[in-house]
Every structure is written in C-alpha cells, then in structure tokens.
Amino acid sequence: xxxxxxxxxxxxxxxxxxxxxxxxxxxxxxxxxxxxxxxxxxxxxxxxxxxxxxxxxxxxxxxxxxxxxxxxxxxxxxxxxxxxxxxxxxxxxxxxxxxxxxxxxxxxxxxxxxxxxxxxxxxxxxxxxxxxxxxxxxxxxxxxxxxxxxxxxxxxxxxxxxxxxxxxxxxxxxxxxxxxxxxxxxxxxxxxxxxxxxxxxxxxxxxxxxxxxxxxxxxxxxxxxxxxxxxxxxxxxxxxxxxxxxxxxxxxxxxxxxxxxxxxxxxxxxxxxxxxxxxxxxxxxxxxxxxxxxxxxxxxxxxxxxxxxxxxxx
Amino acid sequence: xxxxxxxxxxxxxxxxxxxxxxxxxxxxxxxxxxxxxxxxxxxxxxxxxxxxxxxxxxxxxxxxxxxxxxxxxxxxxxxxxxxxxxxxxxxxxxxxxxxxxxxxxxxxxxxxxxxxxxxxxxxxxxxxxxxxxxxxxxxxxxxxxxxxxx
Numbered sequence: 001x002x003x004x005x006x007x008x009x010x011x012x013x014x015x016x017x018x019x020x021x022x023x024x025x026x027x028x029x030x031x032x033x034x035x036x037x038x039x040x041x042x043x044x045x046x047x048x049x050x051x052x053x054x055x056x057x058x059x060x061x062x063x064x065x066x067x068x069x070x071x072x073x074x075x076x077x078x079x080x081x082x083x084x085x086x087x088x089x090x091x092x093x094x095x096x097x098x099x100x101x102x103x104x105x106x107x108x109x110x111x112x113x114x115x116x117x118x119x120x121x122x123x124x125x126x127x128x129x130x131x132x133x134x135x136x137x138x139x140x141x142x143x144x145x146x147x148x149x150x151x152x153x154x155x156x157x158x159x160x161x162x163x164x165x166x167x168x169x170x171x172x173x174x175x176x177x178x179x180x181x182x183x184x185x186x187x188x189x190x191x192x193x194x195x196x197x198x199x200x201x202x203x204x205x206x207x208x209x210x211x212x213x214x215x216x217x218x219x220x221x222x223x224x225x226x227x228x229x230x231x232x233x234x235x236x237x238x239x240x241x242x243x244x245x246x247x248x249x250x251x252x253x254x255x256x257x258x259x260x261x262x263x264x265x266x267x268x269x270x271x272x273x274x275x276x277x278x279x280x281x282x283x284x285x286x287x288x289x290x291x292x293x294x295x296x297x298x299x300x301x302x303x304x305x306x307x308x309x310x311x312x313x314x
Numbered sequence: 315x316x317x318x319x320x321x322x323x324x325x326x327x328x329x330x331x332x333x334x335x336x337x338x339x340x341x342x343x344x345x346x347x348x349x350x351x352x353x354x355x356x357x358x359x360x361x362x363x364x365x366x367x368x369x370x371x372x373x374x375x376x377x378x379x380x381x382x383x384x385x386x387x388x389x390x391x392x393x394x395x396x397x398x399x400x401x402x403x404x405x406x407x408x409x410x411x412x413x414x415x416x417x418x419x420x421x422x423x424x425x426x427x428x429x430x431x432x433x434x435x436x437x438x439x440x441x442x443x444x445x446x447x448x449x450x451x452x453x454x455x456x457x458x459x460x461x462x463x464x
Contacts, residue, residue, distance in 0.1 A: 084431050106427040106451025125425050127452055191455070 002118040004299045007108045008128040009166045014173045016298075017137070023294035023304055024138045024287070031289070035297060035307050036065030042095040043069035044087070045122070046078065047103040051263070051285070052122050052131070056099050059292040068095065085114050092117045097299055118299040126162055132262055133166040135291035139284040140219055143258040147171070151216055153179040155209060156223035156243050156268060158188040163262045164223060168192055171201075178203040179213045183239040186225065209243050215252045220245070222261040222268050222281075247272040260284050322355060327374040329396040330386070335359050337389040338369030340463050344385045344418065345371070345378065352376050365392060380410075385418055387411035388458045391445055411458075413439055415447060420462040426452035437461075 006012065012020070027033065041060045045053050048071055057067050070076050078087055084107060091098060092115040100108055101122040108121035108128070123129040141147050152171065154164045158180050168178065168188075178196065180188040180203060187205060196203050206213060214220065222245060230236035244267060245259065258280040261269060265281070273279050297304070333341050338358045347354055353374040362368035383395055387409040397405040417434040428435045428451055436450035445458025456462075 084427065085433070102427075103425070104427045104430050105423060105425050105453070106449065109451050110427045110431065110433065124427075125452070 001113050002116055002299075004118040004301055005112040005120070006130050006295055006299060007112050007119065007121045009130045009133045009170050011130075017134075017170065017173075019304075020134055020291075020294045020298055021138055021141060023297055024134070024290040025142075026304065026308070027293040027297075028287075028290040031293070032062050033293075033307065034064030035302050035310075036060060036063040036300070039065040039096045039300065040094065041065050041067055041097045041099060041296070042091050043067055043071075043122075044091065044098060044100040045069065045071045046073040046076075046107070047101055047123075048072050049101050049123060052101060055285075055288045056120075056122060056131075056292050056296075059289055059296055062289070063293055063296065065096075065296075069099075084111060088115050088119075097296065099296075120295055120299055126160060128166065129162055130166065131288070131292055131295055132163050133170050134295060135284065135288040136163065136167050136221070136260060136262070137170055138291050139258070139260060139280060139287045142287065143280060144218055144256060147174040149175050149177075150218040151177045151179070152219045152221060153181060153213055153217040154188070154221045154223070155181045155245070157186045157225050157229060158182045158223070159186045160226070160229055161223045164188070164221060165192055167221065169195065172199050176201060179206060179217065180204070181206050181209050181213060181243065183207060183242065185235065185239070186229065207242075209245075209249075211249070211252065214249055215254065217257055218254060220257065220259050222259060222265070224264070224266055224268055241267070244268050244270060245273055246270040247276055250276060250278055253278065322372075323401060324355075324372050324374060324398045325401060326399045327352065327372065327376050328378055329398060330371040330373075330383075331368070331394050331396060332362065332365060333369040333371065333386070333390045333393045334365055335367040335369050337386075337459065338371075340389045341369070341386045341393070342371065344389070344463055345382060347371065347373065350376060384410050384412055385415075388415060388419065388445060388447070388461055389463065391442075391458070411439055411442060411445060414450075415439070418463055419447065419456075421449045421452060421454055422456050422460075422462055423449065423452050423454040426454060428452075 043056055053071055060067050088111045097118050099120045099122050102124050105125035105127040108124045112119040121128055158164050225240055227236050257278050259278055261281040335358055355372040358369040359367050386393055393409045395407050396403045415437045419437050421428045421435055437447040440446050440448045448455040
C-alpha cells in the first residue's frame with residue numbers, strides 16, 4: 001500500500017486537494033516538463049476508455065515519462081483467468097506508477113492494497129473517478145477565480161452519476177449552494193443529501209429546470225440521462241428531454257456562468273450552446289491534462305518546489 | 315411462580331439469548347454451530363417481553379471467543395451471551411459490533427471486486443442503530459439485518 005495512491009476523492013483532505021490544484025495551474029503554464037525522466041508508468045485499462053486513457057498517457061508523455069500498458073483486457077492474462085492480485089503484483093515489478101481503469105467496483109482500492117507502487121484510479125465501474133473530480137474543480141476554480149460561495153446546479157442523472165457525487169463531496173470545504181435538478185427517479189441519493197445536512201451545505205431539490213435556477217447559477221453541471229437506468233422505457237421517454245439545455249435558456253443567466261459536462265453528451269446540451277462563451281465543456285476536457293499531470297506528480301512524490309526551481313534555472 | 319423453561323437448562327457452556335427470531339438461523343451459521351460435536355439446543359419463536367418473539371442457542375461445554383460472538387452483533391444486536399458453569403450464570407455480556415467486519419458478509423453488489431476475486435470482504439459500520447454497513451471496496455451500503463452472511 002502506497003500512501004500517495006489516489007483511489008477516491010475522499011482519500012485526500014483539503015490541503016492535499018489544493019496542492020493538486022496548484023500543481024495543475026503550474027502545469028497549465030508549463031505543460032512540457034521532464035520531471036518523469038527515466039520513470040515508467042503503466043496504464044492498465046481493463047475496460048476501454050479512450051478519452052481518459054489518452055489524457056493520462058498524454059500527461060505522462062508531456063512529463064517525459066514512458067508508458068506501458070493495455071487498453072483492452074481481452075488481450076491480457078486476465079482473459080485467461082488471472083486474478084487482479086496477480087496482474088498488479090506482476091506489473092508492480094516493472095513500473096513506478098499504475099494508472100488503472102476497471103469495470104469492477106472497488107478494483108482500484110484492492111489493487112492499491114496489494115502493491116507498494118502508487119495506484120491512480122482512472123474509474124472503477126460506477127464507483128469512483130477522482131481525476132474527473134479534480135479536473136471539474138480545476139475548471140470551476142479557473143473560470144470563477146475561486147471555489148468559495150458558488151451556486152452550482154447539477155442537472156440530469158444525479159442518482160447514478162458518480163461525477164456529481166464526487167464533486168459534491170469535494171466542494172464541501174467551500175460553502176457551496178447546490179441546486180439538484182432531476183426527475184424523482186434520478187434525484188440525488190439520500191446519503192448525499194445527508195452529507196450536505198451534516199455539514200450545513202445549502203441545497204434545493206427541483207424537478208423543474210426553471211429560469212430562476214438557471215439565472216442564479218455560477219456553474220451548471222449537466223449530465224446525461226442514460227436509457228439503461230430505467231426499468232420502464234416509457235418513463236425514460238417521458239423524462240429524457242426534460243433536462244435539455246438550449247442557448248435561449250441562457251439569455252438572462254449570470255455573466256460568470258459556465259456550463260460543464262463530463263462528456264460524452266448526447267442531446268442534453270443543444271449544439272447552439274457550443275458557440276456561447278458560457279459553454280465550457282470542451283475546455284474542461286483540456287483541463288483534464290493538467291489535472292492528470294498534477295495527480296501523477298503527486299502520486300510519485302515529486303516535490304513541486306524543486307520542479308519550479310529547475311524550471312527557473314532553465 | 316417460577317417461570318417454566320422452554321429449553322432444558324445447561325450444566326455448563328454458553329447460552330446465547332435474545333436473538334430476534336428471524337435472525338436465529340443466520341446466527342447459527344455465523345457461529346459455526348454445525349461443526350460443534352457437543353450437545354446443541356436451538357429454540358425459536360419463544361416468548362420474549364422485549365422482542366415479542368426470540369430465538370435461543372445453547373451449546374454445552376463450549377466457550378466462544380469474543381471475535382466469534384461479535385459476528386452475530388451484525389444480525390442480532392440485541393443478543394446476550396451467558397456463560398454457564400454448574401447451572402449458574404458466571405458471566406453475562408452483550409455482543410459488540412466491531413467497527414470493521416472482515417470476511418463474514420458477502421457484498422450484495424454483483425459488480426463488486428470482492429465477488430469476482432478470491433479475497434476477503436471488508437465492511438465498515440457506518441451506523442449502529444439501526445446497523446448499516448458499507449463495503450470497503452465498492453461503497454455499497456446495506457442494513458445489518460439484510461446483510462448476506464451465506
């Protein structure tokens with residue numbers, strides 16, 4: 001077990017979170033920085049995820065490290081019945097860091113417990129995806145200039161959407177006000193409402209994506225309503241278009257409003273929103289590179305002061 | 315009038331009393347009673363002032379470790395343990411739910427790593443009244459009374 005592993009956003013405290021955000025800001029200004037010279041990083045993608053894998057691999061490459069790994073478990077020994085324990089122990093002999101994505105929930109936690117090499121969770125089923133949360137936070141910080149006292153509206157699938165749960169948890173330090181906009185079937189689970197109650201975090205629940213909610217928001221975090229979440233297909237047909245955002249709905253919104261979305265989107269954000277300067281989802285994806293550079297350097301215990309001093313010397 | 319015993323008295327051994335009736339057979343399993351060769355008496359649906367209906371397990375000439383007894387706190391937090399010597403109760407104690415439960419409960423989430431890898435399960439107790447536990451790995455939460463101990 002390595003203490004620098006990042007499996008869940010709840011593994012790190014406020015200080016560590018802000019250290020990662022500061023690193024991300026540094027890497028945005030200096031994306032090419034050979035601090036991983038001579039290091040080898042494994043990207044073990046037991047489940048395909050092109051977007052996340054490319055982002056992590058780009059981050060390693062821009063930091064001067066080397067990448068080994070696989071993007072599909074069907075080409076590995078796990079398809080022959082090798083346990084995760086054995087795969088992780090074997091790979092640990094070769095690399096300085098493991099970045100893994102797995103279709104099973106809890107896989108990254110377990111992997112982090114069977115090796116001394118740091119493990120970064122790049123998504124484990126519907127459970128955790130901490131690098132997404134870091135990039136969401138970084139996007140909010142960058143566009144708003146602060147994380148404090150913001151009104152954040154989360155829309156769509158708040159029940160199964162792991163990104164909204166992790167973001168909610170990470171925002172706890174910054175006095176947010178949340179609006180949870182969803183149909184009753186997909187509303188924020190009770191445990192997260194209790195999380196807010198226990199910490200005095202203000203929130204509202206709404207079925208209606210109303211102009212009042214839109215116009216009071218600093219951040220609108222859109223998510224996709226997935227057909228497979230519904231037992232009743234008629235119910236899906238009823239609600240699927242209730243939470244679609246169109247450009248005309250943003251006419252009276254706050255000037256600092258930004259629209260975020262973890263992507264991929266289907267039709268929950270109309271194409272005419274893309275050209276609105278308040279649309280931020282594509283820039284948000286780019287921030288994923290800096291967020292992942294930050295997470296990788298922290299996991300490897302790289303001291304940023306030394307990095308910055310070296311950068312000045314050069 | 316002396317209360318009539320529904321189950322015969324024990325010379326020496328352990329009596330586990332006040333088990334909710336619907337948890338009795340889970341308790342039998344958790345305690346590994348089927349592997350004990352001493353006399354075992356199991357009673358269920360007995361009258362109880364506190365529980366309405368209760369189960370009881372009497373095992374002759376056997377003292378369980380606290381680790382084993384505390385397993386049943388998950389499904390039967392009301393249970394009490396009486397250690398008997400020469401027909402006398404020499405010790406009476408409640409079962410105590412530990413903060414972490416390792417290797418007893420199976421996670422109810424089929425996509426949890428613990429259901430797909432040869433490994434011990436691990437649960438954290440997140441509420442004691444009512445008992446709620448959460449999987450250390452996949453974060454799936456379940457009420458203690460619904461925990462899968464098979």
